[in-house]
Amino acid sequence: MKSLTIDYTTVLPALLPVVGLVVVLVADLVNPRLRQTPYAVAALAALGSALATVPGLSLGGGSTRQTFCLVARGAPAGGTLPGIDGLPQVCLWQADALGSTLQLAAALSALVCIALAWPGARRDRRADSTREPVEAVLLLAALAGTVVVAASRDVGTWLIALELATLPVIALVALSGRRSAVAGATQLLVTSLVSFALLVLGVALWFTATGSPFLTPDAALSSGGVFGLAEALTSSAPTGAAGATPVVYPSLASGLVALATVLVVAGVGFKLSLVPFHAWTPTAYAGSSVPVATFLATVSKVAALAALLVVLRAVAVLGTPAVLSIAILAALSMTLGNVMALRQDDVVRLLAWSTVAQAGWVVLPLVSISALGVAASATYLLTYVVATLVAFAVVAVTLRDQPGDARHLTAYAGLWQRSPWRAGALALALTSLAGLPPGVIGLVGKITALRPVVAQGWVWLAVIAAVNAVIGVAVYLRWFRVVISPPAGAAPERASAAATLAAARRRPGLVAGLVLAAAVLVVVSVQPDLLLQLLG
Numbered sequence: 423m424k425s426l427t428i429d430y431t432t433v434l435p436a437l438l439p440v441v442g443l444v445v446v447l448v449a450d451l452v453n454p455r456l457r458q459t460p461y462a463v464a465a466l467a468a469l470g471s472a473l474a475t476v477p478g479l480s481l482g483g484g485s486t487r488q489t490f491c492l493v494a495r496g497a498p499a500g501g502t503l504p505g506i507d508g509l510p511q512v513c514l515w516q517a518d519a520l521g522s523t524l525q526l527a528a529a530l531s532a533l534v535c536i537a538l539a540w541p542g543a544r545r546d547r548r549a550d551s552t553r554e555p556v557e558a559v560l561l562l563a564a565l566a567g568t569v570v571v572a573a574s575r576d577v578g579t580w581l582i583a584l585e586l587a588t589l590p591v592i593a594l595v596a597l598s599g600r601r602s603a604v605a606g607a608t609q610l611l612v613t614s615l616v617s618f619a620l621l622v623l624g625v626a627l628w629f630t631a632t633g634s635p636f637l638t639p640d641a642a643l644s645s646g647g648v649f650g651l652a653e654a655l656t657s658s659a660p661t662g663a664a665g666a667t668p669v670v671y672p673s674l675a676s677g678l679v680a681l682a683t684v685l686v687v688a689g690v691g692f693k694l695s696l697v698p699f700h701a702w703t704p705t706a707y708a709g710s711s712v713p714v715a716t717f718l719a720t721v722s723k724v725a726a727l728a729a730l731l732v733v734l735r736a737v738a739v740l741g742t743p744a745v746l747s748i749a750i751l752a753a754l755s756m757t758l759g760n761v762m763a764l765r766q767d768d769v770v771r772l773l774a775w776s777t778v779a780q781a782g783w784v785v786l787p788l789v790s791i792s793a794l795g796v797a798a799s800a801t802y803l804l805t806y807v808v809a810t811l812v813a814f815a816v817v818a819v820t821l822r823d824q825p826g827d828a829r830h831l832t833a834y835a836g837l838w839q840r841s842p843w844r845a846g847a848l849a850l851a852l853t854s855l856a857g858l859p860p861g862v863i864g865l866v867g868k869i870t871a872l873r874p875v876v877a878q879g880w881v882w883l884a885v886i887a888a889v890n891a892v893i894g895v896a897v898y899l900r901w902f903r904v905v906i907s908p909p910a911g912a913a914p915e916r917a918s919a920a921a922t923l924a925a926a927r928r929r930p931g932l933v934a935g936l937v938l939a940a941a942v943l944v945v946v947s948v949q950p951d952l953l954l955q956l957l958g
Contacts, residue, residue, distance in 0.1 A: 429489035432517055434474040435525050436573075439566040442467025443559050450555040457541055460558035461931070465536045467562055471569060472529035478522025479956055488513035512636055514576045520800055521572045523956045524728045527804050528568040531720040534811050534939050536561060538818045539713035540931025557597060560590040561717065568721055572728035577625045577635050580732060584621070587725035588614050588693060594714045595706055606709030609702035617692035617699075624685030631678035637736045642679060679737060684747050686733045693726035694781045697754040704762075707774035712821060715770060716814035719777050720807045727784060727803050731796055738791045745789045749883050752789070755782030756890040763897045767831050769817055772901065773810065776855065779894060780806045783871055786887060790874035797957050798870045804953055805854065805867035808943045812851035815936035816844055822932055837905045845905050847940040852905075854943065856898040857891060863943070866950045 430437070445467075446460045478487055491513040517525075539561075541554060567586030574580040592614065596607035634641035692699040707715045759779025766772040784806065787798035820837075821828040838845040854861030857868040868891060875884050946953050 427489070427491045429487070431474075431477070432487045432489040433515060433573075435471045435522075435529065436566055436569040438470040438474060439467050439562045439569065442470075443562040443566070446555050446558050446562070454555075457554050460555040461536055461540050464558040464562050465533060468529050468533040468536060468565060471565065472526055472533065475522045475526040475529065478517040479519060479526065481517070481519045481522070485518065487517040488515065490514040512638070514579055514636075515573050516575050517573050520731070520796065520957055521728070523804070524572045524724055524731075524800060525569045526956075527807055528565060528572075528721050528724040528728075530938075530942070531724065531807055531811060532561060532565040532568075532717070534815065534935045535713050535717045535721065537931040537935030537938065538716060538815060539711070540934075553597065557594065560594050560597075564588075564590040564594075564717070564725075565721060568725035568728065571725055571732070574732065575637050577628065577637060580637060580729065581621060581625060584693075584725060584729045585614075585618060587722065588617075591714070591718060591722055594717065595710045597714075598709075598711055600709065602705075602709035604709070606702070606706035610706045613692045613699065613702045617689045620685050620689035620692075624682045624689060627678050627682035627685065631676070631682065637732050639736055639739045642737050642740055676740065679740060683733060683737050687730065687747055687751070690726050690730045691751060694723060694730070694784065695755075695778045696751045696781050696785065697758050697778065700755070700759075700778045700781075703778055704771050704774040707770050707777075708768065712770070712814060712818040715773075716811065716818075719773065719810050719814065723777070723781070723784070723803065724807065727799065730785075730788075731800070734788060734791050735796060738793075738796075745791060748785055749789045749880060752782040752786040753883060753886045755779060756786075756887065757782075757893075760890050760893040760897055764893070764900070768829050769831060769834070769901070770829050772831075772897070773813060773817075776897065777810070779890065779897075780810075780855070782890070783868070783887070786883070787871045787874040789880055789883065790878045792874070794877070795874040798874050800957050801953060802867040802871045804957075805863045805946070808939065808946060809851045809854035809861065809864060811939035812847050812936070812943050813855070815932070815939050816848040816851070819844060819932050819936055831901060831904050834901070834904050836908050839908065844936070847936060847943075848905055849902055850940070850943055850947065852898040852902045854947065856895045858895060858899075861947060863946045863950045863953065866954075870954075 442463050445463050449456060449459055449463065481487065491511050536558070539557060564587050567583045567588070567590075570583035571580060571587060574583055592607050592610050595610060596603055628637075629635060632641045632644050634644060688699070692702075695703040707718060710718065756779050759775050759777070759782060763772050763775035763779060766775060780802075784799055784803045787795040787802070789795065817828065820833060824833050834848075837848070850861055852861070853859065854864035857864040859865070872884060872887060875887065
């Protein structure tokens with residue numbers, strides 16, 4: 423007989439967004455005319471989720487906080503059928519330093535996105551009065567899915583949480599109702615369905631090979647339910663005169679685990695924007711509002727990598743051959759993403775193709791499916807997320823000041839003279855993405871990502887990464903050069919302090935989001951070892 427034990431403090435990072443979601447729905451039911459209240463509730467829920475991850479950040483040395491544990495009473499360890507976890511207790515939820523850090527990154531990124539989406543004090547008469555609560559609910563639902571997927575250890579929770587982190591974002595993209603938004607949402611929906619099909623097939627192969635619904639190293643090491651049971655029956659059968667028939671089931675089971683891993687990498691590749699699963703990215707980013715595009719580029723990427731790391735940490739004990747597919751995806755993504763980004767004059771499309779290139783860097787260290795590779799991948803993802811948050815926040819603030827052409831590179835000419843603080847934040851973000859000083863955290867991230875590649879002897883992959891690092895410098899310095907160069911024509915006028923303060927009062931969320939993201943980027947650039955310590 424099995425009993426379920428629950429530690430509610432461990433699941434608090436996921437509970438708070440759900441509670442916030444319910445509060446927004448109730449508040450909208452009581453007073454549908456509320457406009458800023460849904461965002462205030464969503465911001466508090468995201469902030470609370472971030473604070474709730476603090477106990478998990480201090481875990482080290484392989485320590486975990488576990489809950490939703492199934493305890494088999496009266497059954498000795500190892501007394502179960504082959505393919506079922508022989509331990510007397512197995513937990514569906516595990517929070518460690520790595521998972522808690524990813525949860526913290528998702529919560530803080532969602533907080534910045536909520537700030538960027540915060541409506542102004544004055545209501546636009548043409549605006550839909552139901553949009554604010556719907557947008558807040560969808561943001562919190564996607565955040566909850568992201569937090570859950572980082573801690574899930576069973577295939578059911580893992581799969582459902584990953585889709586919960588994806589489906590609300592599709593609705594967010596289509597929420598504006600523009601033709602470009604509908605086109606982006608449609609592409610995202612189609613790719614999400616294909617991704618889900620690959621993930622389900624991968625999960626089915628995992629269960630067939632291991633006989634276990636848990637994504638743990640013990641399950642990967644087991645000879646597997648169907649095949650393990652068949653092996654046991656074969657080995658106990660009497661042998662004929664010609665001798666026993668060789669048992670091939672374990673090798674078949676390990677091959678199925680490898681194939682399941684490849685399918686999971688492909689399924690998650692859609693969500694990470696890896697080539698050749700990237701086609702939806704430029705269309706969805708360009709059709710979305712800036713806050714939603716920011717959410718796609720940050721929180722959604724945290725969810726995708728968290729899901730991938732859950733599986734790769736489970737199969738690390740097998741030395742799975744799926745690393746070759748990861749190496750190919752990384753090389754293709756870096757190269758195509760950088761080449762296409764060089765051709766973009768629309769800054770949102772530039773950042774979309776930048777996401778494709780950076781996704782290659784994120785999975786690059788995973789050619790070494792080890793603790794070093796996993797930590798390096800998470801480190802690079804966090805550096806990319808922080809820098810991208812700042813870049814999108816600057817775009818959002820610029821759109822407020824220049825709503826007509828702020829998505830074009832030429833709109834940023836003379837920004838250094840017009841708004842030095844905003845130009846400084848953008849410069850730090852671009853140099854971080856390029857891996858150049860003063861964006862020290864970007865340089866640390868690239869070095870950290872290359873270490874496992876060199877250690878495993880992937881010389882050709884390291885050469886491709888080095889070439890793409892140079893191309894990436896050209897991508898981001900192209901934008902940086904526009905920022906520091908004067909515009910053609912009349913010299914730009916620096917905004918007065920009174921005008922800047924008045925603009926900030928009209929849209930305080932934009933300024934707050936930019937300040938929060940820039941502050942985090944400054945801290946990790948000045949003290950990059952803080953990020954490394956968080957990840958152990």
